[in-house]
Amino acid sequence: MSDEKEKTYLFDRPENVERLLKGFYAICILLVLADFVLHRHIGFDWEKIPAFYAIYGFVACVLLVVIAKKMRNIVMRKEDYYDE
C-alpha cells in the first residue's frame, strides 16, 4: 500500500488537463465563429445579437455564482445547526 505503487492517473499530469482545456477553448471559439457563418432562426429580437446564447450562458452562470455566494452570508449555518 505504499505511495510509490499507485499509478499515475489521467488528470494527475498537468499537461493532460492543459490539453483538455485547450480543446475546450477551441470548441468555444468555433461555436462563436459558427454563429457568423450559419443562419439561426430568430424567434425573439434579442436572438439577433451575435453569439447571443454564448454571451447569455456565460453571463448567466457568472451571475448565478456571484449571487449564490452572496446568499451564503444570509442562509449558511453550521452543519449541526438544526441538531442543537
Place this chain on the structure above:
Amino acid sequence: MSELAPFLLYFAAALLVALTRGLPRQVILLVTPVVTGLYLWLGIEPGTHVTFTVMSYELTLLRADKLSLLFGYLFCIASFIAGIFSLHVKDVKQHIAGVVYAGSALGAVFAGDLITLFIFWELLAISSVFLIWARGTERALKAGMRYLVFQVLSGVLLLAGALVYYHNTGSLTFDHIGLDAGVAGWLILIAFGIKSAFPFLHSWLTDGYPEATVTGTVFLSAFTTKVAVYALARGFAGEEILVYIGVTMACFPIFYAVIENDLRKVLAYSLINQVGFMVTGIGIGTALALNGAVAHAFSDVIFKGLLFMSMGAVLYRVGNINGSDLGGLYKSMPKTTMLCIVGALSISAFPLFSGFVSKSMVMTALMQEDYGYFWLLMLFASAGVFHHAGIKIPYFAFFAHDSGIRTEEAPRNMLVAMSVAAVLCIFIGTQPQYLYALLPWEVAYWPYDMTHVLAQLQLLFFSALAFVWLNKKGLYPPELPSVNLDMEWFYRRLVPVGVQRSLNLLRSAKGATLTRATAQMQGVQTEFGKSPMAKYYLSESWPTGSMVFWISAILAAFILLDIFGLGH
C-alpha cells in the same frame, strides 16, 4: 384481458417479496416491472375503463388513455432500474416499501376518479416514508416524520377538495378540474402542488430525499413528483398561474444547488428545477407544451435516477456524499464516473442526450406563445442546470482536488442499473421518434435543427467556460460543510424556538408576577405593622396551631353546653 388494474400485480409482488428470500425474491423484483410493462404495452388499449363498486360507490380503478399509459410505462421502467440497483439490499422492508410505492404510483396514474386517486395518493406517502426511515439514523427518522406530515397534509387537502368538488358538480370523475372550480379547484391544486414541490411547499423534498437510504432515494426521485406532474397535466392544463409557479421552481433552486454541500441534496434541488420545466409546460397548455411537459417527466425520471444512482454508489462505497470531502474518485470508480457523466449530459440537455429532446419542446412552446421574459428566465435556468448538475456533481465527486479516498468500483448490480439508464438516456436522445410516438397530444415536432443545436451548444459550452473561468480565478464558492436555511427553517427552527421562547417568556412572567405580588403583600404588612391597628391583639398573625387549639376549645364548650342541656 384488460380487466386487471396494473397496481394489483405490484401489490401481489409485494406480498411475495415479503415471503421469499435470496434469489426468488430477486427474481420477483425484476420480473414484476417487466411483466407489468408488457401487460400495459400489449394488454391495455387506450380507452379501457374498469370500475369496481364498493358500498354503492363506483371506483374507477383503471382508466387508460395515452397520458396514463405513458406514465405507466415510465413507472415500470423506473422500478425495473431501481429494482436492479437495490438487488444487493437484504432489508426486506425496503423492498416491500419500494414495490408498494411503485404500485401506488401506477394506481394513481390509472385512477379515474378522485377518491381512488386519494387512496393511492396516501399509499404513496405511507409506503415511501419507509425508504427514508430505513436509513436508521435519528436524522432520517425525524426527516421522515416531517416528510410524512407534508405528504399526509397533501392527501387531506385532496380529499377535502374532492368532497367540495362533488358537492358543487355532483361528479368525482378525475378529468380537467381547473381553477374555475373555485375552492375545490384551489384545494386540489395545492394538494398537487405539495407533491410536485411548488415553491414554499418544497422543503419536504430537499429535507427528506437526502436522508433516505442509498437505494431509497432512487425510488423516491422517480415517483412522487411525477405522479403529481401527471395529476397537474390532467387536472390543470393551461392554468396560467402554473407558468409563474413553474418558472419560479426552475430558477430559485439553482442558487441553493450551487452552494449546497450534500451532493444528493444538490440533486434534490435540481429535481425541483426540472419539475419547474414540466409545470411551466402544463401552464402554457398548448399541445406542444403539454407533450414537452410529460416527455420531460419521462426523460427526467431516467436521467435523475441515473444521477441519484451514481451518487448513491459513491455514498455506498465511501460512506459520505459531501462535496467538501470527496474528489478524485474517478481513479477508483471510473465506470461510475462515466455513467454519471452521461446522466449529467442528459440533464443539461446536451444534443444527443434525452434532456435535449424533451426540454426543447417546453422552450419552443414558450417562444410560440410569446412569453419573452419567461423564456429568458428559463434559458437562465437551463444554463444553471448545466452549472450545478452537469458540472458540479461529477466535478466535485469524481475530479476536483484528489481527496485521497481510494475505494472500489460500484457493485455489479449498481453498474448494470446505471448502464440501463444511461443507454436509455442516449437512446431517447438519439431516437426521439419512439418517445414522441407515445406522447398524448398530436403535434409534429422535431428537435434536431441547426438553430436548436447551435444555440444549445453555445449556451452549454459558455456556461462551462464560466465555470472554468470562475474556478481559475478562485471565485467559485468552495464546498463547505454547512447547512443552508430554506423553507424548513420555519418549522424546524422558527416554530420550535418560538414556542420555546414563548414558554420561557411565560415562565419568567409568572416568576416576576409572583415575586412582585409577594413583595406587595410584604409591603402591605409592613405598612400595617406601623399603623396603630397593629397594636391590637387580634391583628397579630397567629400560628395555625393556636387557631386549631381555640377552635377545639370552642367546640368543647358547645359540647359541654349541649350535654348539660343549657342551650335549650
